[in-house]
Amino acid sequence: MQRLGPLSREAWATLTLQLLRPPCAGASLLSPRVLGGLVQPPAREFAEARLKIQLESDKEKSNFVIKTPKGTRDLNPQQMAIREKILNAVIRCFKCHGAKGLDTPVFELKEVLTEKYGENSRLIYDLKDQGGELLALRYDLTVPFARYLAMNKIKKMKRYHIGKVWRRENPSINQGRYREFCQCDFDIAGQFDPMIPDAECLKIIYEILNTLQLGDFLIKVNDRRILDGMFAVCGVPENKFRFVCSSVDKLGKMSWKDVREEMVGKMGLASEVADCIGDYIQQHGGGSLVEQLLQDPKLSQNKLALEGLRDLKLLFEYLTLFGITEKIIFDLSLARGLDYYTGVIYEAVLLQAPTRQGEEPLGVGSVAAGGRYDDLVGMFDPKGRKVPCVGLSIGVERIFSIVEQRMEATEKIQMTETQVLVAAAQKNFLKERMKLIAELWDAGIKAEMLYKKDPSFLSQLHYCEETGIPLVAIIGERELKDGVIKLRSVASREEVDIKRENIVTEIQRRTCES
Amino acid sequence: MQRLGPLSREAWATLTLQLLRPPCAGASLLSPRVLGGLVQPPAREFAEARLKIQLESDKEKSNFVIKTPKGTRDLNPQQMAIREKILNAVIRCFKCHGAKGLDTPVFELKEVLTEKYGENSRLIYDLKDQGGELLALRYDLTVPFARYLAMNKIKKMKRYHIGKVWRRENPSINQGRYREFCQCDFDIAGQFDPMIPDAECLKIIYEILNTLQLGDFLIKVNDRRILDGMFAVCGVPENKFRFVCSSVDKLGKMSWKDVREEMVGKMGLASEVADCIGDYIQQHGGGSLVEQLLQDPKLSQNKLALEGLRDLKLLFEYLTLFGITEKIIFDLSLARGLDYYTGVIYEAVLLQAPTRQGEEPLGVGSVAAGGRYDDLVGMFDPKGRKVPCVGLSIGVERIFSIVEQRMEATEKIQMTETQVLVAAAQKNFLKERMKLIAELWDAGIKAEMLYKKDPSFLSQLHYCEETGIPLVAIIGERELKDGVIKLRSVASREEVDIKRENIVTEIQRRTCES
Known part of the structure; x- marks a missing residue:
């Protein structure tokens, strides 16, 4: 733009328009399609000039506010340092359980995502059809x-x-919900003996929440088959299972009264049916509730529910062996929004300390969730061959908000790992600084220098204090003459001369100790 | 879908359509807009049913091939292991130079990207306007x-x-070019003394290519001001600078003859003008070529070129101090495609060993590039305030292809970090295995077990060999009675009894040693 030439914009526009033969008749001269379309070579140069004019006038028109798209955000270096710590802990745990890494493209063929997320499908971001596939x-x-x-x-x-x-x-950004967010998933695919991989998934959630020290938490467990069995014995028509399941999922965000109203008013369930569901889903407890429901005269007659309850019983046995049952709760109201779950489902919530004695602990939302989805892979297989799967997803965004708040309050967050600043005591030492820092870099030492020919000594020390660099390697006239480097500890202000040939070893020794 | 009920799809469709009152008259009954739009509560349940029918029929129609979108790919665990190694080396180097982390959303407001990439703007992926911002x-x-x-x-x-x-x-996927690819960028923003940050960027490229041991390489350097000065003294009209610059950028992919033809034929440059450019851009050399051009009677009269040449002279001095000039070449044909560069530009290419004696080494394409862009930040500032920047981008995809080919040929790639498999020697030891593995996990040991109640001993050993797990912790009747665990080294087949209470320490000791 800056180099469009000595002609004024108007004169240039007139000239261009005169010279221009539109690539197809009827196309608007300033059609934005030129941007994406293919313009033939002879017209190309002028089309580009034309485009530039158009863009320039667009620019003048818009004068837009610089921001990130709605629901998204940048992560600044301080936030990145915190995120790195959390992700490292999560990845370490996943690797501890023998998981391999996998990466997939951020977009998929539109059809791959269709029919997997129930009513949430409307939340999917589509890419513009730019003459290719629907993505x-x-x-x-x-x-x-x-x-x-x-x-x-x-x-x-x-x-x-x-x-x-x-x-x-x-x-609602205050609650740490964004339109772009990070997920950390661990999944086990394969035909195995029941509940062994499922139990490991719960153990992993437990380990991660423990390691991150987020405070007290609870992992709710249920089974889609128990929900479906319960709907059946309460008399919900089968074609309404999904909708009723979605309603149940809202319990917690909505009161039972409102959920009941949705079931009766909107979905046309009979009052007795809704009340029957209500009686069940307000129950929660440990392994003993599973035993109790196995004796439930109605529920135990339903094949699906019975399967689910028997598996949950086994799951609780395994969780006892893993020593984590104190954090697990069997909660019949847990439904999970996603369509693809077929068996055990779970969701971990953090608990806030009760404000007054005797009050129930308040959940501050889900930080991990998952479940079994035995049919999803089969939906992609031409012959419908199934691969049973179970997995979990760690909601790192919410965890991140919590850790960020806590760290901001308590500690200074180190954003770089620099071990030493290469500094000069006098003027005209740029070349010496550059030679020395190259030596340090070549030895793998994390080193910085100020990008000034002659920075003041004070500004160099100040930079160390500001960014947390622990050591300063100082060159001056005397040091150069004596063949030494003065090594200064920023914290203690102690300075000691190190022979130039020993400086790498000495810095490595000191940074190893700390 | 599986639970639409006992009615056949056709019967259900008829029923639904009878009951349905379209949310707005004139809307097609099977309009896909329902997917994205908001349907009012009373109609919602039926709209959902309608949607499901539509999706089902879509599904029947499409019967699509499962694939990743054009130009994208999954990275399997083996590829992820290689990528992790490369990225770790790159990140280590960036941190070695004191860089902080930053993350931004994957999409931006469309306007942010407009007018930054010249003719490449047509390659930008737009998101569908789903009632929000243009992204x-x-x-x-x-x-x-x-x-x-x-x-x-x-x-x-x-x-x-x-x-x-x-x-x-x-x-052209064979050459390692994708539509989705990873970049590793390092940038220095700020007003500093000339060429100090620029030299560091070149040092970083040098360090990374050295560390990754990709074979011989060369870093080409030029300056946009020298190019513009050269165009001016050769007589290119100022409004054609950008287009001529793009043409020059094609040298290497195209012969000089073809580039010249583009300049004369398509852009209407006079033959003498093109030949003048040709004389310049076919020159390359070291610091001495900078000196020589500083004496060039035409070029040295141009203010811009003179600035660029003086800066390059200083840059070469700094690169000498950094000890990396043997890999740097001043190449007047280097132009770089992107619009935003304003000063020094550079590009690193790998060199293949010449096939026959006396042949020139062949470039296998760019693996790193960058340059100075002093005006870009100002384009986003309402008052146009500039922040000078210089930076580099490592082309990890190409590097990744090279390392992948090499590693596949020479070594077995370890995809997991599991240290020990918890195994049983006899049947009915699932509970004991689960108790032991939970202990190991709690101690931070990377452990796996097979998800079978009674896996055969051989299948457990086989799993270790297949996945590279070095140790097996074995429980059996005798071990349980004696209060020991048998620890087996997969490589040496040596087995030794370890007291149950010492097993964690012993595994930690052994994995520390290796």
Whole structure:
């Protein structure tokens, strides 16, 4: 733009328009299609000039506010330092359980995502049809994983995947909900003996929440088969299972009264049916509730419910062996929004300390969730061959908000790992600084210098204090003459001369100790 | 879908359509808009049913092939392991130079990307307008960085950013070019003394290519001001500078003859003008070529060229201090495609060993590139306040292809970090295995077990060999009675009894040693 030439914009525009033969008749002269379309070579130069004029006038028109798109945000270096710590802990745990890494494209063929997320499908971001395939940004990491398994005919795999996903939700940013957010998924695919991988998934959630020291938490567990069995014995028509399940999922955000109203008013369930559901879903407890429901005269007659309850019983046995039952609760109201779950489902919530004695602990929202989805891979296989899967997703955004708040309050966050600043005591030492810092870099030492020919000594010390660099390697006239480097500890202000040939070893020794 | 009920699809469809009152007259009954639009509560349940029918029929129609979108790919665990190694080396180097982390959303407001990439703008992926802002996937990490600086009024920052970018190119996948690919960027923003940060950027490229041991390489250097000065003294009209610059950029992919033909035939340059450019851009050399051009009677009369040459002279001095000039070449034909560069530009290419004696080494394409862009931040500032920047981008995809080929040929790639498999020697030891593995996990040991109640001993050993797990912790009747665990080294087949209470320490000791 800056180099359009000595002609004024208007004169240039007139000239261009005179010279221009539109690539097709009827096309608007300033049609934005030129941007995406292919312009033939002879017209190209002028089309580009024309485009530039158009863009320039667009620019003048818009004068837009610089921001990130709605529901998204940048992560500044301080936030990145915190995020790195959290992700490292999560990845370490996943690797501890033998998971392999996997990466998939951020967008999928639109059809891959269709029919997987129930009413949430409207939250999917579609890409513009730019003369290619119909594409959409992924909504989670589970469907791409299932697509990957089916596409490569993989029958068995334990993988983790850290990546962003996108949902066009109306974000209430204060609660740490964004339209772009990071998920950390661990999944086990394969035909195995019941509940062994499922129990490991719960153990992983437990380990991660423990390691991150987020405060007290609870992992709610239920089973889609128990929900479906319960709907059946209460008399819900089968074609309404999904909708009723979605309603149940709202319990917690909505009162039972409102959920009941939705069931009766909107879905046309009979009052007795809704009340029957209400009696069940207000129950929660431990392994003993599973035993109790196995004796429930109605529920135990339903094949699906019975399967679910028997599996939950086994699950509780395994969780006892893993020593984590004190954090697990069997909660019949847990439904999970996603369509693809077929068996055990779970969701971890953080508990706030009760404000007054005797009050129930308040959940501050889900920080991890998952479940079993035995049919999803089969949906991608031409012959419908199933690969049973179970997995979990860590909601790092919410965890991140909590840790960020806590760290901001208590500690100074180190954003760089620099070990030493190469500084000069007098003027005209740029060359010496550059020679020395190159030596340090070549030895793998994390080193910085100020990008000034002659920075003041004070500004160099100040930079160390500001950014947390612990050591300063100082060159001056005397040091150069004596063949030494003065090494200064920023914290203690102690200075000691080190022979130039020993400086690398000495810095390595000191940074090893700390 | 599986639970639409006992009615046949056709019967259900008829029923639904009878009951349905379309939310607005004239809307097609099977309009796909329902997917994205908001349907009012009373009609919602039926609209959902209607949607499901539509989706089902879509599904029947399409019967699509499961694949990743054109120009994209999954990274399998083996590829992820290689990528992790490369990225760790790159990040380590960036941190070694004191860079802070930064993350930005994968999409930006469309306007942020407009007018930054010249004719490449047509390669930008736009998001569908779903009733929100006009958005586009980022094309590189530089423009988001500049937007971040301007938005937050940051005048000084040294950051790195690892992330994916998207370009709708026609991918020639064999050459390692994709529409979705990863970039690793390091940039220094701020007003500093000339060429000090620029020299550091070149040092970083040198260090990374050295560390990754990709074979011989060369870093070409030029300056946009020298190019513009050269165009001026050769008699190119100023409004054609950009187009001629793009042509020059094609040298290497195209012969000089073809580039000349483009300049004369398409752009209407006089033959003498093209030949004058040709004389210059076919020159390359070291610092001495800079000196020589500083004496060039025509070029040295041009203010811009003179500035560029003087800066390059200083740059070569600094690169000498950094000890890396043997890999640097001043190449007047280097132009770089992107619009935003204003000063020094550079590009690193790998060299293949010449096939026959006396042949010139063959470039295998760019693996790193960058340059100075002093005006980009100002384009986002309402008052146009500039923040000079210089930076580099490592082309990890190409590097990744090279390392992948090499590693596949020479070594077995370890995809997991599991240290020990918890195994049983006899049947009915699932509970004991689960108790032991929970202990190991709690101690931070990377452990796996097979998800079978009674796996055969052989299948457990086989799993270790297959996945590279070095140790097996074995429980059996005797071990349980004696209060020991048998620890087996997979490689040596040695087995030794360890007291149950010492097993954690012993595994930690052994894995520390290796």
